[in-house]
Amino acid sequence: MKILGINASPRGSKSQTRKLVRAVLDGAESQGATVELVDLSRLKIEYCIACGLCYETGKCPKRDDFQTLYKEILSADGLVMGSPNYFHCVTAQMKTMIDRMPDAVHCQLLTGKYTVNVATSGGAGHYKQVINYMDEIMLNFGSFITGGAGVSARQGEKAWASVGTKAFELGETLTNDIRKKKKYVNQAKIFRDNRKYFQNLVKRFKNVWTHEYEYWEKLDWK
Secondary structure, three states: OEEEEEOOOOHHHHHHHHHHHHHHHHHHHOOEEEEEEEEHHHHHOOOOOOOOHHHOOOOOOOOOOOOHHHHHHOOEEEEEEEEEOOOOOOOHHHHHHHHHOOHHHHOOOOOOOOOEEEEEEEEOOOHHHHHHHHHHHHHHOOOOOEEEEEEEEOHHHHHHHHHHHHHHHHHHHHHHHHHHHHHHHHHHHHHHHHHHHHHHHHOOOOOHHHHHHHHHHHHOOO
């Protein structure tokens, strides 16, 4: 079992978000999972330019660090996504990575995976905005959401200690969800609706989105 942690904070080893991602990974590792932590700020990932070639060919023409990261994401059984709140959203590093994954959402390529989302903020409760955003994104990609954890700098040291414990426990739960292939009923309904929506979208543009059309054809549109 492989679980990949992605930290979107640019603060490196000083990042509180990174510590939360690491806590989730530690919990997963304690249950026997193989884990890896990636700092997005250390990677060179260029902006999506909406060329549409990923829809047509399944490949992005840009040659940067995204290619390797994307393979890691697709090969992982579980994901841990972490970002601080930057103006009520994820950081530019996280958003840039997400924008490079349109083929993943059209083809629901994260189907069968599980995700834990963590966030931090300066303002009280603002981390919830980031967790909600990442939950929605990962659900759209087809990944179950095991849970999330967040904390505000205003909450003090006790809150940081508490969320660290929660993050570790989420890592344990994440591995159990993967092993048991747990089905979250409400999330599964979202997946069914999304799958139908994106299949219809691909059919509509089948003459130009040839790769994606062929992908769903091989799955017999199931």
